[in-house]
Amino acid sequence: MSDQALTRRHFLKASGLIGGGVVVAVALPGCAFNGRHPIEVANAGFVPNAFLQITPDNEVIFYCPSDEMGQGIRTGLATIIGEELDVNPANMLVKAAGSHEDYNNPEFGVQGTGGSNAVRVFYEPLRQVGADTRALLLNAASLELGIPPEQLHTVDGFVVAADQRYPYGDFVETAASLDMPVATPLKAPADFRYIGSEAPRVDALAKATGTANFGIDADLPGMVYAVVVRPPVAGSKALKFDDSAVKTAPGVLAVVPVSSGIAVVAERYWQANQAAKKLTVDWEKRPLSSVTSTQVRQDLSAALEANDDTESSHVGDPEKAFAEADRILETDYYTPFLAHAPMEPLNATLRITENGADLWTGVQFVGAAQGVLERLTGLPRGDIKIHNQFLGGGFGRRATLSHIVEVAEIAMSIDKPVQLLWSREDDLRHGFYRPAAMMKIKAAANNEGRITAWQARRSGANITAQTMKNALPGVLPSLPTGLLNGLVGAMDYVFDNWAVDASSVEGLHETYSLPSYRVSHATVDHGLPTTFWRSVGHSYTSFAVESMMDELAEAKQLDPVALRLKNLEGKPRMQNVVAEAGRLMTAMTVRKNHHLGFAAHSSFGTDVAQIAEVSVTEGHIRVHKVTCVVDCGLAVNPDIVKAQLEGAVMFALTAALYGQIDLEEGAVVQSNFHNYPILRMDEAPAVDVVIIESETHPTGIGEPGVPPLAPAVANAVYRATGQRLRDLPLKLA
Amino acid sequence: MISFFLNGEPVSFDGDPNTPLLWVIRDDFKLKGSKFGCGAGLCGACTMHLDGTAIKTCVLPVVAAADKAVTTIEGLGNPEVLHPLQTAWIEHNVPQCGYCQSGQLMAAAALLTGKPGASSEDVDKAMSGNICRCGCYPRIKAAIMSVAESSLSYDAAAVEARS
Numbered sequence: 001m002s003d004q005a006l007t008r009r010h011f012l013k014a015s016g017l018i019g020g021g022v023v024v025a026v027a028l029p030g031c032a033f034n035g036r037h038p039i040e041v042a043n044a045g046f047v048p049n050a051f052l053q054i055t056p057d058n059e060v061i062f063y064c065p066s067d068e069m070g071q072g073i074r075t076g077l078a079t080i081i082g083e084e085l086d087v088n089p090a091n092m093l094v095k096a097a098g099s100h101e102d103y104n105n106p107e108f109g110v111q112g113t114g115g116s117n118a119v120r121v122f123y124e125p126l127r128q129v130g131a132d133t134r135a136l137l138l139n140a141a142s143l144e145l146g147i148p149p150e151q152l153h154t155v156d157g158f159v160v161a162a163d164q165r166y167p168y169g170d171f172v173e174t175a176a177s178l179d180m181p182v183a184t185p186l187k188a189p190a191d192f193r194y195i196g197s198e199a200p201r202v203d204a205l206a207k208a209t210g211t212a213n214f215g216i217d218a219d220l221p222g223m224v225y226a227v228v229v230r231p232p233v234a235g236s237k238a239l240k241f242d243d244s245a246v247k248t249a250p251g252v253l254a255v256v257p258v259s260s261g262i263a264v265v266a267e268r269y270w271q272a273n274q275a276a277k278k279l280t281v282d283w284e285k286r287p288l289s290s291v292t293s294t295q296v297r298q299d300l301s302a303a304l305e306a307n308d309d310t311e312s313s314h315v316g317d318p319e320k321a322f323a324e325a326d327r328i329l330e331t332d333y334y335t336p337f338l339a340h341a342p343m344e345p346l347n348a349t350l351r352i353t354e355n356g357a358d359l360w361t362g363v364q365f366v367g368a369a370q371g372v373l374e375r376l377t378g379l380p381r382g383d384i385k386i387h388n389q390f391l392g393g394g395f396g397r398r399a400t401l402s403h404i405v406e407v408a409e410i411a412m413s414i415d416k417p418v419q420l421l422w423s424r425e426d427d428l429r430h431g432f433y434r435p436a437a438m439m440k441i442k443a444a445a446n447n448e449g450r451i452t453a454w455q456a457r458r459s460g461a462n463i464t465a466q467t468m469k470n471a472l473p474g475v476l477p478s479l480p481t482g483l484l485n486g487l488v489g490a491m492d493y494v495f496d497n498w499a500v501d502a503s504s505v506e507g508l509h510e511t512y513s514l515p516s517y518r519v520s521h522a523t524v525d526h527g528l529p530t531t532f533w534r535s536v537g538h539s540y541t542s543f544a545v546e547s548m549m550d551e552l553a554e555a556k557q558l559d560p561v562a563l564r565l566k567n568l569e570g571k572p573r574m575q576n577v578v579a580e581a582g583r584l585m586t587a588m589t590v591r592k593n594h595h596l597g598f599a600a601h602s603s604f605g606t607d608v609a610q611i612a613e614v615s616v617t618e619g620h621i622r623v624h625k626v627t628c629v630v631d632c633g634l635a636v637n638p639d640i641v642k643a644q645l646e647g648a649v650m651f652a653l654t655a656a657l658y659g660q661i662d663l664e665e666g667a668v669v670q671s672n673f674h675n676y677p678i679l680r681m682d683e684a685p686a687v688d689v690v691i692i693e694s695e696t697h698p699t700g701i702g703e704p705g706v707p708p709l710a711p712a713v714a715n716a717v718y719r720a721t722g723q724r725l726r727d728l729p730l731k732l733a
Numbered sequence: 734m735i736s737f738f739l740n741g742e743p744v745s746f747d748g749d750p751n752t753p754l755l756w757v758i759r760d761d762f763k764l765k766g767s768k769f770g771c772g773a774g775l776c777g778a779c780t781m782h783l784d785g786t787a788i789k790t791c792v793l794p795v796v797a798a799a800d801k802a803v804t805t806i807e808g809l810g811n812p813e814v815l816h817p818l819q820t821a822w823i824e825h826n827v828p829q830c831g832y833c834q835s836g837q838l839m840a841a842a843a844l845l846t847g848k849p850g851a852s853s854e855d856v857d858k859a860m861s862g863n864i865c866r867c868g869c870y871p872r873i874k875a876a877i878m879s880v881a882e883s884s885l886s887y888d889a890a891a892v893e894a895r896s
Contacts, residue, residue, distance in 0.1 A: 068830075069830055070831070070867045200824075204823045207822075207828035207834050208828060209815070209819060210805070210806030210807060210834075210835040211812060212831050214832060216765075216769065217765035219765070225760075268756065270753065270756045342830070342866060343832040343864065343866045344832045345769065391830060392768070393832060639826050646871050647868035648868070650868025651868055654868075672772075678866060680870075681856070681863070681870045682858065684870035684871065687871055
C-alpha cells in the first residue's frame, strides 16, 4: 500500500483494512498526519496520533519525539504521556520516532533535541495526547460494554468496570470509529501516579545487556565501510593526493573525494582504517594554518583591550555607578576550546535505492539530517527516512551534520549501502568545539555586599552563527546554494559587526539581580569550527561570574553565600536554592585539609548551587564530594534528575581539571584519551543531590548541572592554597 | 584460519590475523554489544573476557585469541537471564547513554569473578580503565559494590553452613 498523499480519513480506513486493527487521526498542535504517516504501520492496531500505537493484544508503543542520548528523555516523556494515558511507562515499548514534522520540537520548529528543553516543551502537549487518547478509549469501552463512561475508570492499561478489567487493546477497533475528544481535562498533580516518582529507566535493560542499538550497530546486507582522511587544519581542501598505495590495499573498493576530505571505502572497517594511512595528501594553507593556542589567547585579550566590543544588553548606568564606587574589582578569566568526545564516535549508515534513502545514525537534529539528505540526494523528503538510534553521547556534538554530509557524498558515488565511521582521532581533531573565551568582569559592591555596578565582556568565536552555518543546508533544504551561501555570509557579517550572539554571552549577568550592568562582546574567530557544548555559553560564563562573586565576597570580607543572597532580590527560586545550599554547607563536617567552595548558576530555566569539597596535595587537586541543590520545577523522574546532576559534575570536572584543546599551526594537538583525558572512576567525587520540591512547570536538567562546578572547585582551591585560579583547566602554580 | 571459542561456541576467522578482535566480533560475527570508543586501549568500551580476564579488544589482534575462550556481553547474560551485575545495573539505574556499559560490565564481571568480595579500592582500581563520558561512576560503583557485598554475605552464609 502506498501511504503517500492519503487524506486522514482514507488513511484511517486503509490502515484499518490491512492491520486488523484501526487507526484514527487527531489534530494536535503541529501534529497533522500530513502526507506520509509518521509511524510505519504494519499490523498497526490503534494509532491515534503520531505518538501512540496500541495493538489489539494491548501493547502500548510510544514514539518518542526527542533523541535519547543518555539524558533519560525516553523515560521522561513516556512518564508524561503515560501519566495521562494511564499506562505505567515501564509497561510501554518506547521507540525512537521516525523523521516527520509531527515530531518537531515545538520551540525549534524542526525535529531536534537540545537546549535542555524536551521535558519543558513536551510536558503539556504529551499529557494532552495521553489524556485525549484515554478519554477516547473510555468512550469506546462505554459503547462496547454498555456502561456509562463515568462508571468506568482506568488502571495501567486496563479499563475497569466494577470488578472487571479489560485491556485497552479490546477497544481499539471501536475507538477508531469515534471522534477523538479534545482538550480533555488533565490530572491534578496530587493525582499523579508516575510523574514525580523514582522509576527505572525504560532503556536500562537494553543498555545493561548490550542489546541497545546505536548508530554504529547498523549492519545491512552488502554494506561496505568508509573512513575519511581529513585535513589537519579545519576547512583545508586537498590540492592533490596520491592513492596508489591505498587502492592496492586489501579490501579497498574505492577512494572518493568528498567535501571534507578523501574517503576510503573497503569491505571491512579495519581494512578502510589501515588503507587510509597509506594516503598522502597535500592540503592547502588557510588563515587558520598559522594559529597557535598562545596566539588565540593573545588575540582574545587584545580584542578586549581594544574596547570595540558590541553591547549585548545593559540596565541602569553602570559607568556612573563605577564612578561612585570606592573600590572596583576587574579581572580576566580564560577558558579554552573543548571537544565533546562522546563515547560513540560519529558514524552514519546510508542506503540509497531507487525507492529512497534510509539513514541509520544518532543525531540530535533529525529534521536537519533529513533536510541535508534531501539537498544532497535530490530525493523527495518523504522518501528519506531517518532511523535514529540511541545516541552514544551527544552533548551538542550530534547536532552537527558533517558526518551526514560525508556519508551522503560517499553513498552517492558507490552503489552500495555504506557505513561511515570516525575514529577517536577524527573526533578530537576534526570536530566542532566549545569556543575559547576571554572574559573581563568588572564589579563593585557596597559594604553590605550589594553589587552596585557590573560589567561583563567576552571575546571569542560565536557559537550560534557557526552552528547555524553547519545546520542551514539541512534546515532549509530547498534554498538554492547561492542564496544559502549568501545567508551564511550575512550571518557572519551580522555577528562580526553589529549583533551579539546570545549564546556566546549567556550567563554573564542573568543569575543575579543587578541594579546596573553592561554586557558586551567582541567576536574573534580564528576559523576553528565551534558549536554548542553541554550548557553552551554558560559553560564558561559561570566560571567568570562565580569566581568574581567569590572575589567580591573576599574583598568585602563577607561570607560568599551571604554575598550571593544579597544579590538575589526578586529571584526567589535561586534565592531559595542558594539559601538551602548555604544551610547544607554550614552543617558540613569538613575533614582536615579539605576545603569547601561554593557556586550557583541559572541556566535553561533551572537553578543549581554546588558545594565542592576539595583537597590539594603537592599541587594535585582532588575533588572528594560535590553537593548539588537544584530547582528544576517539578521533577518528572527525580532519579533521572539526580543522575543528570551526577553526570554533569563528572563532565564539568573533566573540563575543570583537564579539558583543553590546543592548536599548533592551526591543527588540533589532542588526539585520543591519553592527551584529552576524561575523568575516571578513581578520581570521581561522591555526588549528593538535593531536589527542591516543586509543582511548577518542569525546566531543563541535562545541562544546568555543568556551569557551577568549575567555579565551585576553583573557589575551594583558593581556600586550600590562596591561589586564585582564573584559567581553565585549573593548574596550580 | 584462527579458531577460538566465542561465548562457548567454536568459531573460526579467515581474515587478516592482525585485525583487532573487536572488529572480528562486531563485523564478522555480528555481535554488536561490544563497542568501539578509542581504538587505542584507553577507554574500555571494547572490553571482553579472554580466558576469563578482562581485555581491551580494540588493540588485541585476533590471532592472540587463537584457541582461547572469548566472552562478550552477549555471553555474560541476556535480557531473559541476567548476570547479577546486570540486575544491579538496572536496579541502580546505572546507564545514561549506555554506550560504554557493555565494557563496564565486562570489566566488573572479571573483577568479581577473581575477587567476589571486592573492596571499594579494588573497584576503583579495576574500573579505572573504563571511561564513562556521561559520568555514571557513582552508580557503576554502587552497583558493583552491591553485588560484591551480597556475594560476601553469601560466602559468609556458606561458610557458616559448612561449619
